[in-house]
Amino acid sequence: MNTPMSVGERMSNRVLLFAIAAGATLLAGFVYVPPLLRPGILVSHFPQLPGTVASDLDSRGCNIVRGNNVISGDFAGNGERDWAVLCQQDNQASLLIYLAGTSKPAVFGTGRYGLVDDPESARGIRVAGWAYVVRHNPGIRAAAAPTACIEDGVGMGSIIYCYLDGAWAPLAGAD
Secondary structure (H helix, E strand, O other), X not given: OOOOOXXXXXXXXXXXXXXXXXXXXXXXXXXXXXXXXXXXXXXXXXXXXOHHHHXXXXXXXXXXXXXXXXXXXXXXOOOOOEEEEEEEEOOEEEEEEEOOOOOOOEEEEEXXXXXXXXXXXXXXXXXXXXXXXXXXXXOOOOOOOOOEEEEEEEOOEEEEEEEEOOEEEEEEOOO
């Protein structure tokens, strides 16, 4: 036998349903909104990044500095694809370099400099060939020259990071 619900029972069911929906929305906001509020570009916008690299960037609270700041190359000189990104955390950025098969990066150049909208003075990274490195560092010699290095620059100045003889070496870049 169906007995009609009283107005109070219908109202409490609606309030309960509203409370559940509001709670689910709030929970989704805590999970999905914080990366959207951080400066820079979401890591998820770079599907070419290996899963281990993307996961590490997310766990660090990184977004990518605006511009072309995700690069890859054979930085270690072992024939594998390595990755470098400019990770932005609030008003600081760091160069993170991931050698192939690793999830723990080498971290360089943490600072506030170059986090601007003007492309002429914005911080950016690019792949630098060995000929370019030698031109800016005439006395350099390496047992095995890497195929590619990473140039981290702001405006007209830069530092070049090369993996030489098993370790990262910061070298002079453009002045």
